[in-house]
Amino acid sequence: MLYYASAHHSILARRIYLLTPRTYSCNKGTKHTVIQSLEPSRLLSSDFLNLSNRINRFYRASLQDGQRLDGRLAYSPAGKSEPFPDGTQGFLYWHRDPRLPHTTAQVRFRVTPTADPALFQQGTDVLGHDGVLPWSLHVLQLRLLPHTPVGPLAVQDGLIEPSFLASCNEVNFMGLSILTFLEQPFVIRPGKKFVVYVVTPTLRIHRTEVTIPLLRGFKGNVMVHFERATLVEHTNDTSIVMRIDKVLPEPNQQLDESQRPTAGSLIKHHQSSRCREFDPTVLSLLPSIQTAPSPPPPVEKETRTTLTPHVPETFYTLDPHRLQPSDFKTFPGVTNKMFYYHSDAGPGAAPVPVPATITYAGRLPFPANVQGFMYLHSPPLLPPLFAQIRFHITPSHDPAHFHLGTDLLDPQGQPWNISIQQLVQGAQIYAGLRECLKKDGPEPLRKLLENDKLMTAVADPKVFKRTSVVLCYLEQPFEVNMASGMNNFTVVIGDQVHTFVLHLLFQDFAKSDKPTYTGEHPTLSTCS
Secondary structure, three states, X not given: OOOOOOOOHHHHHHHOOEEOOOOOOOOOOXXXXXXXXXXXXXXXXXXXXXXXOOOXXXXXEEOOOOOEEEXXXXXXXXXXXXXXXXXXXXXXXXXXXXXXXXXXXXXXXXXXXXXXXHHHHHOEEOEOOOOOOEOEEEHHHHXXXXXXXXXXXXXXXXXXXXXXXXXXXXXXXXXXXXXXXXXOOEEEOOOOOEEEEEEOOOOOEEEEEEOOOOOOXXXXXXXXXXXXXXXXXXXXXXXXXXXXXXXXXXXXXXXXXXXXXXXOOEOEOOXXXXXXXXXXXXHOXXXXXXXXXXXXXXXXOOOOOOOOOOOOOEEOXXXXXXXXXXXXXXXXXXXXXXXXXXXXXXOXXXXXXXXXXXXXXXXXXXXXXXXXXEEEEOOOOOOHHHOEEEEEEOOOOOHHHHHHOEEOEOOOOOEOEEEXXXXXXXXXXXXXXXXXXXXXXXXXXXXXXXXXXHHHHHOOOOOOOOXXXXXXXXXXXXXXXXXXXXXXXXXXXXXXXXXXXXXXXXXXXXXXXXXXXXXXXXXXXXXX
């Protein structure tokens, strides 16, 4: 989410979440809850906090050097005396996507039914005032009040380096909102100017303004995120676009389908079908989940309590005829999930786990109750370059029931898939899948992936564009956008790659009021 801090020092203490307690005056006999860790795998039952219906909640952090720091939690970021929601009990913890730099770190609160740390993974994060994004404290807010216990606890747990905390303390920043990675979701109101402060991995801060057009008849907010324009059609290679994650209309607002914004759609220009492109000068400085390297396999950490060890999910094959029950996977409404392929490291050597991160559609979560098998789909009559990794939904984990299932569909109603082009261009994200195909795939596909010259061309997004039509033989059928004034083609002959562009391919010059041919004009015949 976006993180808030006050623009005026006089109300600073009311607008941040964790406040210094050195001047706190508590009632006599008040007992502080002592927390000893922010690392989820090292939590103890004594770290459990009950914030339910509390405007302020005092706590104490115990450090290994014997130092104890007192702190206070407040729910409202704007100085309002609003209590934490009913049922807010659980654990304060440090959150950071391991693919992103430490500047994206934040502290969240995980709600659990009891004080058992083993229930942490089953809990949910308490939400902020917008009701959609987690309540959180951004890492840059630690420097505003240097005596808050969160920073020293994070250093003690090895979550950040002391030098990084010191660098944060040196940043002279009092911004209203913070954006730390490109796909970070935030809530915006159409038609209103939104000021955001971009924080780069080097702790450089840039102020920028964002506005989106008014949506006809719609009153309310939308949760959105930026993404690189190369992920969509009809944009250039340097622009950045914005996608709607969730629609938040005002209460009791009656909307018909033509007025309701669609989750998953791109923000467009006012009364236009053209995508709105945002200036990449500042936004391109942000790290991106789409291009971030996959995190290394998790390393078991020393724990201070007995917890059920986390076993990384693995897969062994993508061949639908050789699937095993252990290849059965579930996606319980998550936006992404990581698996490991155990690559053979040679005789006598332990298998090497190679990660692969699977996403559904940007930051949209997988549909509920998705379960089944990833498998390799090879379209008939097409060369191995057109193979895809798909997900087959099945009623059980028995591979014998594979033929009873159906393929998972994307939001456009087409089979969800990872193409060979995506597999190569996202080498870090899909490393495990690529390694599996190189070791276990059909021979024509293995030879293709071992063709370094061709794979170098496929990895170049300027040669293999997402909007390009790829042709491998003369009579190959393909889809083309008749409404487009420019059609890109990539021709593959052996390991040779050629590109060309056809302009105004379906231009209808016979009618000035009908600039492009869409299949309706009877005078245009097809050619072979």
